[in-house]
Amino acid sequence: MRVGIMGPGSIAEKMAYTLNQMEDAQCYAVASRNLERAKAFAEKFGVTKAYGSYEEMTQDPDVELIYIATPHSHHYQCAKICLEHNKPILCEKSFMANAKQAKEILDLAKEKGVFVTEAIWTRYMPSARIMMEAIDAGKIGEVNFVTANLGYALKHVQRMVDPALAGGALLDVGIYPLTFIAMVLGDDVAEVTSSCVKTETGVDAQNAIILKYANGTMGIAHSGMLGPTEQYGIVYGTKGYLIAENINNVDRICIYSADRKLVEAIPMPEQITGFEDEVRASMKAISEGRIECPEIPHKEILRMMELMDSLRADWGIQYPFE
Incomplete structure (x- = not known):
């Protein structure tokens, strides 16, 4: 499976290394808001395509799964772009910044019939x-x-x-x-x-x-x-x-x-790094026509976001964009 990475940070490097060691997956593309940064990442890890915008990568018909590795604050925007172009998503934890964002993304995935899961790797190991x-x-x-x-x-x-x-x-x-x-x-x-x-x-x-x-x-x-x-x-x-x-x-x-x-x-x-388990679980679910992984169903992703929302509310912590 050809995987595209959104956000060429340190956790994305670990994923790229993992994909390069797998026989059944390929680190095919990388996208950044800075083209030079994407190109540097691609050169370092032997990635075929480098894109200077997230949307541009989602328009590549050869990308079969997108791994979102941006900060939590950007997960919602990145996931929405992926779903608008019907691209399956493996999104880093925490899934979104809050439950409202999570519900919107999960509802959109269900509406469009597109696979989405959270990369909380311990669930898949x-x-x-x-x-x-x-x-x-x-x-x-x-x-x-x-x-x-x-x-x-x-x-x-x-x-x-x-x-x-x-x-x-x-x-x-x-x-x-x-x-x-x-x-x-x-x-x-x-x-x-x-x-x-x-x-x-x-x-x-x-x-x-x-x-x-x-x-x-x-x-x-x-x-x-x-x-x-x-x-x-x-x-x-x-x-x-x-x-x-x-x-x-x-x-x-x-x-x-x-x-x-x-x-x-x-x-x-x-293991290679442990990331391979979440990738293979995603690949299996996609091949079976599922929109979620049995290891962490959408209802559990949403429940965890709701729990963390309630904890932050008790602590009086709200993000500026909320």
Whole structure:
């Protein structure tokens, strides 16, 4: 499948590298608002076509899937351009800046019958399936609690602290702990309690979120950009617990008994970068005539955006363009 990339930034470089290592996909085109930047990217990664506007790339009949790698603040505009030209979309997380944008894009995708999904890579990785198989097999008993955290030293990165670019820890980093908890506990959230610490620019620097589910299970998510964390996702059960080491790209899954003894350590399959899983899931869905991926249906994409909207509302954080 010939893939076009919108926005030649650092995450786009990782995708281009991944595509170049895949036998079933090709990094065919790249688009930037600056033609010279697109050409430099194309030369670096051996990309066939370079475009100086996003719309121009969507008019290329040979582009079969577009990966949107622009800042969150630009996802909506980029996705709309793609859908106007009936181009399937793999859009970086967070899917949009808010739920209103997400609903409009998802509704338009349904209206036009065009595939759209979110590139929240942990949803597509084998680690998600391996973890759920271990839980479903009863290796830790009945699940009652989940914790997950992700933190990096990112306060020096301009887009992370810029409200105009939908900055803050939540949309960029916090979506991973929330996604980890959702993969285990589902979507029936009955109550949410949270708090955050803000940067000088008014976006969240770090946050803590408690989720109470209708069935009595609970989840705690923490994310931040002030410094690194151990990045563990821990699933607690009645017979023991499971630790997914590095929720952003699980290195291994360790299962412990009730007396904290290591019972089993499950290594993860080899990968190119991990991006290949979301690409292949998109390719499979498109080939089957779907407009969404079973790994993350549109209703779950929208629910996560609504959850993050409600968190920002509680914290008094609104982006200038909203």
